[in-house]
Amino acid sequence: MNRSYELLGPICGGQCCGRGREIHLTSTLRHNAEDKIAAATRPIAELLLATRRTLQEHLTALSHQSQNKTAALLSQLYRSHATRAHAPLATLYDDIRTLLRSNLETEDAVDLASPPPKEMAQSTKKFFREVFPVAYQNVLRLDTKQFTTAYEACLKDAYDAVQPFGDVPEQLGSSLAKSLEAARALLQVLGVGAGALGGAEGAVKSAAHSHYGRLLLKMGGCSRCQGHDVSPCKNYCLNVARGCIGSIISELDAPWASYVEGVERLARADADAALRALDARVSEAIMYALENHVILEKKVRQECGPPSTLESPNLPPPSPTGSSRRDALRAPPPDTELLQFAATLAATKKLFASMADRLCDDPDFATDGNENCWNGDTVGEYTKALVASASMSDQKYNPEMTETASNPEVAILGERLRQARQLLVLHSWSGNLPAAEAFMQGDEAGDEGSGSGRLYTDDDAAYDAEGSGEEGSGTPDIAVSRTITGEETTYSAPPKISGASTRSVCWFMVAILVSSVVSI
Numbered sequence: 103m104n105r106s107y108e109l110l111g112p113i114c115g116g117q118c119c120g121r122g123r124e125i126h127l128t129s130t131l132r133h134n135a136e137d138k139i140a141a142a143t144r145p146i147a148e149l150l151l152a153t154r155r156t157l158q159e160h161l162t163a164l165s166h167q168s169q170n171k172t173a174a175l176l177s178q179l180y181r182s183h184a185t186r187a188h189a190p191l192a193t194l195y196d197d198i199r200t201l202l203r204s205n206l207e208t209e210d211a212v213d214l215a216s217p218p219p220k221e222m223a224q225s226t227k228k229f230f231r232e233v234f235p236v237a238y239q240n241v242l243r244l245d246t247k248q249f250t251t252a253y254e255a256c257l258k259d260a261y262d263a264v265q266p267f268g269d270v271p272e273q274l275g276s277s278l279a280k281s282l283e284a285a286r287a288l289l290q291v292l293g294v295g296a297g298a299l300g301g302a303e304g305a306v307k308s309a310a311h312s313h314y315g316r317l318l319l320k321m322g323g324c325s326r327c328q329g330h331d332v333s334p335c336k337n338y339c340l341n342v343a344r345g346c347i348g349s350i351i352s353e354l355d356a357p358w359a360s361y362v363e364g365v366e367r368l369a370r371a372d373a374d375a376a377l378r379a380l381d382a383r384v385s386e387a388i389m390y391a392l393e394n395h396v397i398l399e400k401k402v403r404q405e406c407g408p409p410s411t412l413e414s415p416n417l418p419p420p421s422p423t424g425s426s427r428r429d430a431l432r433a434p435p436p437d438t439e440l441l442q443f444a445a446t447l448a449a450t451k452k453l454f455a456s457m458a459d460r461l462c463d464d465p466d467f468a469t470d471g472n473e474n475c476w477n478g479d480t481v482g483e484y485t486k487a488l489v490a491s492a493s494m495s496d497q498k499y500n501p502e503m504t505e506t507a508s509n510p511e512v513a514i515l516g517e518r519l520r521q522a523r524q525l526l527v528l529h530s531w532s533g534n535l536p537a538a539e540a541f542m543q544g545d546e547a548g549d550e551g552s553g554s555g556r557l558y559t560d561d562d563a564a565y566d567a568e569g570s571g572e573e574g575s576g577t578p579d580i581a582v583s584r585t586i587t588g589e590e591t592t593y594s595a596p597p598k599i600s601g602a603s604t605r606s607v608c609w610f611m612v613a614i615l616v617s618s619v620v621s622i
Contacts, residue, residue: 113319119327127323128315135318135347138461139306146450147299153443154292161202161285164377169195172381176233179388183236183248190232197225198377201282202289214290214521218283226275230387231261237388238266238402241395244411253410260405266398267387274383278376284529285373288365291522295361301515302351302454309509314346317502322467325476335475335484338502339468340459345503348458348492353512355454355493357519362451364526366444458492478502 113124173191177184197220235254239247249257257264321334321342334342391398462468469475477484486501497506 113316114324114327118329119323124319124323124327127326128319131318131322132311132315134464134466135343135461136303136307138464139347139457140303142453142457142460143299143303146447146453147296149443149446150292150296150299154289154296157285157292158202158289161373161377162199164374165195165198165202168377168380172384175381175385180236180240181245183239183245187233187236190229193232194225194229197222198278198282201286202373214294214518214525218286222279222282223272223275226278227271230267230271231258234258234261234264234266237391238398240388241391241398242409244409247411247413250410250412253406256406257402260402263405264398264401266391268390268394270383270387270390274380274387278380280529281373281376284368287525287529288368291361291365291526294518294522295365298354298358298361298515298519301511302354305350305509305512305515306347308511309346309350317342317346320478321476324478325481330476330481332474332476332481333465333469334467335472335477336462336468336470337472337486337488338475338477338484339462341486341489341500341502343458343461343467344489344492345497345500345506346458347461349494349497349503349506350509350512351454351457352492352494353508353516354519355452357516357523358454359451360523361519361526362447364523364530365447367530368526455492 112121119127169191173184173188176187176191180187201218201220201222235249235257238257239249321339325332325334472484474481475484487499489500490496494506494508497503500506
């Protein structure tokens with residue numbers, strides 16, 4: 103037999119435990135405590151990460167579908183000249199996807215104050231500037247001609263002065279910037295939350311391997327070493343757990359509660375609705391140019407003179423027409439899953455305040471009362487005062503603790519959560535209702551007329567049932583977009599997301615974000 107098992111244990115003593123047995127018991131108790139903490143934090147961390155991952159996948163797939171739909175609109179409007187608009191369109195959507203996928207692998211460490219990788223207001227303006235020559239050519243009905251290179255360059259230079267599309271580009275750029283940057287912020291802070299939970303678990307492991315392991319052994323193992331088959335007294339367990347474990351992570355209590363509230367309230371930047379409505383806004387801009395063609399031609403002549411054209415060589419034939427209006431973006435918001443997620447997250451606000459107490463719910467760690475139980479010295483009554491909480495300030499009144507010290511790593515985690523909260527508040531630019539409440543009010547209103555709550559687009563109506571698709575409260579399609587049929591260009595997209603299992607948490611907050619584009 104290993105001699106370490108024969109030597110009298112330095113902590114518990116007693117005939118049943120030598121030094122080796124105490125080491126083994128300490129390891130077992132330590133791992134049990136760590137498992138309790140992990141059981142409380144890991145499901146939430148996994149939910150946050152799964153939500154972030156699936157949300158990004160959903161928005162990316164939706165952006166590809168939206169790009170195809172907008173390309174079909176341009177193809178029907180501009181026919182053989184539409185290919186000249188597809189490159190600017192692809193650049194716009196590439197910028198959208200860049201904004202949504204930035205640094206997601208390392209969001210728990212990314213600088214939350216860093217600016218977005220793309221300025222969507224500028225990207226949108228660039229798209230309309232590049233498309234302007236094609237749109238103006240369509241206004242003049244120059245189907246078999248095209249502008250000279252110099253005249254096209256003049257049109258682009260005159261874009262700001264001419265304002266061919268009215269204020270639609272500025273409105274669309276502002277809305278895309280707000281909605282997509284808010285979606286990016288949401289993706290970032292979901293990673294921060296998961297990182298904080300993982301960091302808290304690591305801090306508990308470090309503490310359990312320090313001198314706190316001795317206190318766990320004295321509480322949970324010494325009664326066995328002295329031949330008693332009884333569990334520790336409840337208040338004894340709570341004092342040790344709050345002092346050894348709770349005091350370490352209690353610094354995360356307030357930051358985590360604020361973080362959860364911030365996530366709940368980030369419900370104003372509907373990236374999903376923005377992507378669904380983008381083709382309608384492009385159609386609106388084009389219609390503006392057509393309806394104001396007299397003023398537009400006058401402004402252009404003042405800036406660039408009469409049109410300078412040449413014959414268009416080798417024009418491809420017009421794309422075949424067919425039904426495309428029903429090629430809807432079939433990704434309805436999973437309302438039930440959203441509410442379940444919101445409820446799950448809201449229930450964790452006091453996660454760190456009560457986490458240590460969960461250890462004492464295990465019968466191996468504590469009995470239900472404070473009599474005829476292990477009190478740290480013998481079997482009897484535990485008469486020492488119960489410390490009020492796990493907060494660091496209360497530990498000076500803990501009869502089982504002789505020293506406590508804050509954990510600098512936990513302090514860093516708390517600061518990260520505060521930064522995440524600030525970012526969430528920054529992007530919650532309208533409304534004061536929590537996300538779930540705003541969503542439920544939208545449901546009660548029937549999502550009609552007023553524009554409150556979630557706004558349906560024709561795509562949502564097309565998914566729910568075949569019909570006119572015009573009963574939603576979003577901006578209705580204008581005449582041009584209603585005549586569009588056929589589809590010329592398609593773009594590769596990630597695998598289609600479908601099924602309840604993959605959408606169970608995918609939307610998180612996006613489904614309840616009030617439409618920032620269709621409501622303009």
